[in-house]
Amino acid sequence: MIRAARLLAAVLPLAGLAALWAQSDRTYHSGTEWEVPIMGYDPRDYLRGHYVEFSYDWPGLPGSDILPSALCLEGAAPVIDRVTTHAAFPSCAHPVMARASDIYGLDGLFRGRLYLGQNRAEALQSELQDRDQRGIVTIRQREDGSFTPISIRFRPLTAAEKAERDAPQDVPLSPFDPPAVMESMR
Amino acid sequence: MSARRIAHWHEAGIIDAATRDRLLAYEDAHARPLLLWAVWGIGALAIGLGFVSVVAANWENIPGLVRLGVHLALIAGLVGLVFFREDRLVEGSPWSVEALVFVTAALGLTFFGHLGQVYQTSSPLWQPLAVWLALFAPLLLLTGRSWPTALAVVGGAVWTAWEYASAMTGNGVPRNPGTFWLAWLGAAVALPVTLALAGGWMRARSLRPDFWRRIEQLALTYAVALASLACAVASGGGFGDSSLLAGTPSLACGVVIALAGIAHFAVRPGVSGQMAAAIITEAGITIAAAEWANDRIVPAALLFFVLWAGIAAAALRAHWRGVFQLAVGVIAFRLVILSFELAADLLTSGFGLILSGLMILGVAWVAVRVSKRFAPDAEPDT
Numbered sequence: 004m005i006r007a008a009r010l011l012a013a014v015l016p017l018a019g020l021a022a023l024w025a026q027s028d029r030t031y032h033s034g035t036e037w038e039v040p041i042m043g044y045d046p047r048d049y050l051r052g053h054y055v056e057f058s059y060d061w062p063g064l065p066g067s068d069i070l071p072s073a074l075c076l077e078g079a080a081p082v083i084d085r086v087t088t089h090a091a092f093p094s095c096a097h098p099v100m101a102r103a104s105d106i107y108g109l110d111g112l113f114r115g116r117l118y119l120g121q122n123r124a125e126a127l128q129s130e131l132q133d134r135d136q137r138g139i140v141t142i143r144q145r146e147d148g149s150f151t152p153i154s155i156r157f158r159p160l161t162a163a164e165k166a167e168r169d170a171p172q173d174v175p176l177s178p179f180d181p182p183a184v185m186e187s188m189r
Numbered sequence: 190m191s192a193r194r195i196a197h198w199h200e201a202g203i204i205d206a207a208t209r210d211r212l213l214a215y216e217d218a219h220a221r222p223l224l225l226w227a228v229w230g231i232g233a234l235a236i237g238l239g240f241v242s243v244v245a246a247n248w249e250n251i252p253g254l255v256r257l258g259v260h261l262a263l264i265a266g267l268v269g270l271v272f273f274r275e276d277r278l279v280e281g282s283p284w285s286v287e288a289l290v291f292v293t294a295a296l297g298l299t300f301f302g303h304l305g306q307v308y309q310t311s312s313p314l315w316q317p318l319a320v321w322l323a324l325f326a327p328l329l330l331l332t333g334r335s336w337p338t339a340l341a342v343v344g345g346a347v348w349t350a351w352e353y354a355s356a357m358t359g360n361g362v363p364r365n366p367g368t369f370w371l372a373w374l375g376a377a378v379a380l381p382v383t384l385a386l387a388g389g390w391m392r393a394r395s396l397r398p399d400f401w402r403r404i405e406q407l408a409l410t411y412a413v414a415l416a417s418l419a420c421a422v423a424s425g426g427g428f429g430d431s432s433l434l435a436g437t438p439s440l441a442c443g444v445v446i447a448l449a450g451i452a453h454f455a456v457r458p459g460v461s462g463q464m465a466a467a468i469i470t471e472a473g474i475t476i477a478a479a480e481w482a483n484d485r486i487v488p489a490a491l492l493f494f495v496l497w498a499g500i501a502a503a504a505l506r507a508h509w510r511g512v513f514q515l516a517v518g519v520i521a522f523r524l525v526i527l528s529f530e531l532a533a534d535l536l537t538s539g540f541g542l543i544l545s546g547l548m549i550l551g552v553a554w555v556a557v558r559v560s561k562r563f564a565p566d567a568e569p570d571t
């Protein structure tokens with residue numbers, strides 16, 4: 004009996020790790036690829052390896068203080084035309100959802116991370132600092148609403164985006180205007 | 190080196206030829222060529238570090254599948270070595286198996302991080318920790334021989350329990366504020382203490398009593414640490430600050446530990462076992478009672494004194510010399526802190542400073558006297 008127990012104790016970790024590996028591999032390679040613009044990058048270097056942390060900038064999501072925990076992607080993959088907050092399962096073909104068990108918890112639709120090698124992280128750092136570029140993260144979205152970021156790339160800003168970015172600086176500040184904070188609350 | 194000395198002593202007429210030869214024979218048999226070992230060690234370390242840095246520099250050029258494959262093969266090789274060669278390795282040195290098993294378990298834990306890196310998966314830390322514990326605890330429990338593997342088991346359980354409890358109460362707010370849920374979280378934090386039962390039960394029955402003794406000791410230490418922590422939190426008025434530090438979870442935690450302590454009385458007969466059971470039970474009661482003393486200086490200190498006086502009494506009874514001295518030292522230290530808690534303004538005047546200094550010296554003197562006068566003779570069985 005002790006022989007059987009020893010054999011089980013030796014096989015269990017190997018079988019368990021191998022099963023986890025197989026499951027991770029299968030999950031990673033399944034799903035539809037979508038491209039999501041990102042902003043606010045933060046390269047990190049933890050024990051778990053180099054990774055870059057970013058915020059998703061979902062197209063068409065109205066700015067609001069309330070963070071939805073589910074979104075519906077609309078468009079033809081990989082291009083997202085817009086997202087809506089009506090992500091009820093039967094009606095939405097491509098839902099993405101934040102899960103409480105994810106590393107960012109219910110913030111999972113707003114922040115994400117992508118593991119990178121050291122050299123790639125260094126190369127990326129300079130690209131991240133370039134204000135004339137837009138970061139795009141490719142995610143694999145699955146039918147159950149789970150998704151995994153799989154790669155990051157950059158494209159130059161379009162003229163319209165540049166104009167939008169530079170616009171507020173052209174407005175002269177008047178001492179008689181209400182403070183900017185109140186302006187935005189109106 | 191010693192051979193020349195011995196020859197000198199013989200020439201000086203201190204030892205005769207027979208003694209010299211016996212001394213030389215003894216030195217030969219017990220030679221410890223430290224310098225040679227050091228050179229070997231440095232060489233091995235340099236090769237190891239070089240290997241690690243070569244792999245690290247080319248990390249991303251190695252495909253993920255290859256990396257994971259090598260990692261898993263390494264674990265498989267070590268597990269195979271332990272499985273097929275354990276008896277032979279133990280004959281050489283029990284520590285070699287201990288080190289092998291520990292390294293295998295550590296490699297297993299890093300495999301989870303490695304998977305996350307290759308497949309961009311992320312999950313709260315308690316999940317991989319719990320899976321790791323489930324996969325590797327049988328191996329550790331069946332082949333562990335000393336404290337490193339015992340520490341891996343008990344430490345892994347404690348780490349998992351705390352990660353779980355804090356993940357479930359993110360930012361101090363529980364996912365589910367129900368009483369039952371809070372009680373469950375408190376019980377989960379207490380669960381690693383039940384390993385003491387396994388240790389106490391197995392140490393008389395297993396061929397590896399040292400391992401099970403360490404398991405029991407570590408679990409008991411965790412119970413005492415939790416109880417001391419509860420007293421410290423009560424002393425600082427911390428109960429109610431977050432959902433985990435509140436009445437229901439601490440009561441549940443204390444009750445589970447006290448029940449484990451009561452069961453321990455039955456599990457391990459003998460003075461040492463009964464005293465260990467008494468300490469665990471007492472720690473559980475202290476945790477359950479800690480909220481009662483919240484933000485009250487004297488009751489919180491009293492609770493702490495009762496806990497550690499009980500430990501000192503148990504140590505006296507079971508002849509644990511080191512534990513007794515530790516308990517006396519801890520009580521003396523807490524007394525000094527209590528004096529400052531009660532009269533914080535002592536520190537603001539010169540006279541007060543002198544007074545508090547004298548008091549600290551007095552407490553230290555009494556503690557040393559008590560420790561020397563009453564400390565029991567050490568017994569090998571702790």
